[in-house]
Amino acid sequence: MPKLGMAPIRRKQLIGAAIAVIHEDGFNHATVARIARRAGVSSGMVHHYFKDKDELLFATMRHLLSDLHADAVLRLSAAQSPEARVRAIIDACFGDAQFDAQVFSAWLALYGSARQSSSLQRILSIYHRRLRSSLLHDLKKMVSAADAARLADGIAAMIDGLWLRYALTGQPEDPETPRALTRDYFAAAHDQAFNRRGKSLRVAS
Amino acid sequence: MPKLGMAPIRRKQLIGAAIAVIHEDGFNHATVARIARRAGVSSGMVHHYFKDKDELLFATMRHLLSDLHADAVLRLSAAQSPEARVRAIIDACFGDAQFDAQVFSAWLALYGSARQSSSLQRILSIYHRRLRSSLLHDLKKMVSAADAARLADGIAAMIDGLWLRYALTGQPEDPETPRALTRDYFAAAHDQAFNRRGKSLRVAS
DNA sequence: ATTTTTGTTGGACGGCCGTCCAATAAAGAA
DNA sequence: TTCTTTATTGGACGGCCGTCCAACAAAAAT
Numbered sequence: 001m002p003k004l005g006m007a008p009i010r011r012k013q014l015i016g017a018a019i020a021v022i023h024e025d026g027f028n029h030a031t032v033a034r035i036a037r038r039a040g041v042s043s044g045m046v047h048h049y050f051k052d053k054d055e056l057l058f059a060t061m062r063h064l065l066s067d068l069h070a071d072a073v074l075r076l077s078a079a080q081s082p083e084a085r086v087r088a089i090i091d092a093c094f095g096d097a098q099f100d101a102q103v104f105s106a107w108l109a110l111y112g113s114a115r116q117s118s119s120l121q122r123i124l125s126i127y128h129r130r131l132r133s134s135l136l137h138d139l140k141k142m143v144s145a146a147d148a149a150r151l152a153d154g155i156a157a158m159i160d161g162l163w164l165r166y167a168l169t170g171q172p173e174d175p176e177t178p179r180a181l182t183r184d185y186f187a188a189a190h191d192q193a194f195n196r197r198g199k200s201l202r203v204a205s
Numbered sequence: 206m207p208k209l210g211m212a213p214i215r216r217k218q219l220i221g222a223a224i225a226v227i228h229e230d231g232f233n234h235a236t237v238a239r240i241a242r243r244a245g246v247s248s249g250m251v252h253h254y255f256k257d258k259d260e261l262l263f264a265t266m267r268h269l270l271s272d273l274h275a276d277a278v279l280r281l282s283a284a285q286s287p288e289a290r291v292r293a294i295i296d297a298c299f300g301d302a303q304f305d306a307q308v309f310s311a312w313l314a315l316y317g318s319a320r321q322s323s324s325l326q327r328i329l330s331i332y333h334r335r336l337r338s339s340l341l342h343d344l345k346k347m348v349s350a351a352d353a354a355r356l357a358d359g360i361a362a363m364i365d366g367l368w369l370r371y372a373l374t375g376q377p378e379d380p381e382t383p384r385a386l387t388r389d390y391f392a393a394a395h396d397q398a399f400n401r402r403g404k405s406l407r408v409a410s
Numbered sequence: 411a412t413t414t415t416t417g418t419t420g421g422a423c424g425g426c427c428g429t430c431c432a433a434t435a436a437a438g439a440a
Numbered sequence: 441t442t443c444t445t446t447a448t449t450g451g452a453c454g455g456c457c458g459t460c461c462a463a464c465a466a467a468a469a470t
Contacts, residue, residue, distance in 0.1 A: 028233050028318065041449090042448065042450060043428090044449060048447075105320050111373065112317015112318060113231055113233065113317060116231035116234070124373055153367075153382075153386060157369075161365040162358075164365050165361070184397075185393075212417095237458060246419090248458090258459095
């Protein structure tokens with residue numbers, strides 16, 4: 001059977017199986033043997049393509065992160081204005097690819113184990129820095145630097161918070177709701193910051 | 206040694222030790238033997254006071270949840286206006302008791318394991334329902350029912366999102382920053398909803 | 411003083427885990 | 441063909457785990 005160039009195929013197979021097993025049994029009970037069986041290969045394969053269990057989990061999470069990144073890049077390339085780019089980032093975070101039960105489980109498991117693993121922590125750090133700098137890049141064109149920083153943190157928090165609620169409880173049912181809520185926040189906070197610039201006034205009737 | 210009424214003392218000891226071990230080793234590596242040793246008792250004690258490991262972890266998380274609830278109730282009793290009550294809830298979620306490294310680890314571990322345990326899921330469900338209904342109760346006095354629902358979800362998401370970022374990365378350094386950000390969101394979203402009621406107008410200069 | 415209740419110990423047990431490794435098999439190189 | 445390389449298997453090994461339990465100790469009840 002052994003053809004050349006199986007490495008990338010097997011790696012993807014094992015990563016896919018790892019995601020499935022993490023979803024079904026959780027990080028704690030996701031064992032090397034179970035992941036291998038799910039992938040349809042022997043348990044020895046895991047250590048042939050990955051140093052150990054930790055490296056497999058690291059590769060799995062990095063794969064999910066790169067999926068999210070690729071989706072965001074795609075949406076950003078179609079956006080013209082800074083406003084559209086911010087919305088593109090929001091939509092990517094709430095995209096269909098992220099609203100998948102297996103993806104939920106994997107990211108939640110990552111949250112639960114990041115404090116104990118520096119490699120997993122690095123993945124989260126990359127995600128946070130990417131999201132923040134992407135938002136900041138476009139927000140700076142719309143409001144002052146200080147307001148842009150606050151807005152970026154606020155939007156990122158809103159995204160993570162709504163995503164978290166959805167991942168944990170499955171509510172609200174409609175994936176459009178968190179998207180709209182984040183966009184509304186963006187609009188409200190942007191107006192507030194924009195008004196502070198003195199370009200418009202709010203007048204009580 | 207055995208005096209009467211050791212049960213509540215030992216339970217608290219074991220819960221405290223469980224929190225410490227979860228912080229140091231994570232949920233995965235937090236074993237019954239390690240928790241017992243940390244509490245200064247034999248491993249058999251755990252099964253004398255808790256049915257099994259899962260029940261100990263459940264009791265541990267319930268204890269943390271009741272701490273948060275007690276803090277919120279205390280702050281709410283000192284608040285007079287609906288606005289002050291909303292701020293009291295925000296402050297409780299970002300209170301000193303919640304900004305503790307051990308508490309971070311425990312809640313993150315809970316997030317990571319909730320999908321695989323119905324009892325842990327119940328704890329999260331209680332937290333979510335309590336936070337939402339508390340916010341809703343006061344927001345309804347300030348804006349329309351539909352706006353109150355949106356605002357409650359938004360504030361809850363902002364709290365969770367900022368808390369999550371802080372728990373995972375330890376940033377921003379100052380615990381006051383997330384509090385201010387949430388209050389700002391509350392103000393901005395409230396203004397927006399209030400304006401929709403037709404009581405004021407926004408006019409471009 | 412004795413019996414009962416309550417608290418506590420520490421190790422035995424079976425089981426599953428991650429890792430390692432000798433053996434095998436097929437594909438490509440010679 | 442023969443040899444080398446790559447892919448793959450599946451079980452052995454040592455170790456740690458959660459659970460269970462027989463034994464013990466001391467306070468309370470009698």
